[in-house]
Amino acid sequence: MTANETTDLLLAAKRKKGLSFADLETLLGRDEVWIAALFYGQASASEDEAKTLAKALDLNDALTQALTEYPLKGLGPVVPTDPLIYRFYEIMQVYGMPLKAIIHEKFGDGIMSAIDFTLDVDKVEDPKGDRVKVTMSGKFLPYKKW
Known part of the structure; x- marks a missing residue:
């Protein structure tokens, strides 16, 4: 299957x-x-x-x-074509480097974990049109020096 x-x-x-x-x-x-x-x-x-x-x-x-098998994670090497998924790809293209710079300023040289991570999606009602609120929370992992 x-x-x-x-x-x-x-x-x-x-x-x-x-x-x-x-x-x-x-x-x-x-x-x-x-x-x-x-x-x-x-x-x-x-x-x-x-x-x-x-x-x-x-x-x-x-x-x-x-359901118990270890997954092969990710969307693959292609640009996503689904409009909603593409918008997240676009967000990272536009805001990825700014997010990286701000994370480095606040935490130092490292990454946000996608393993020790949570993701919440909320609907926020707004008179100008409902909003999608996405909250990502990942543990900061500093790069090691050796």
Whole structure:
């Protein structure tokens, strides 16, 4: 089963049950963004998490097992074509170097971890049009000198 097939089957099962990622957050005790990453093959579940999802979504054994496999992370080497995903790519093209400079000023020479990391997405109502609020929080990892 390919990663895309796994994703398609998981999303279909979620739709069939009428569940949101927020519903699954309550069920698993994991953040909705992490659960979505799991569905898209960017994270791996423990056996217990996979079994809990399997029960809630009526998943077969092969799909349940696929949830526990170590993922191949990332979008690949191409520029994303989905408009929403492309906007994040564009944000990094425009603001990536400024963010890097500010992080270095505040923390020193290092990086923000994408491993020790959380990501939250919130809807902020605004009379001029609702806003998407994305909060990224990653542990700062200084580069070592040797």
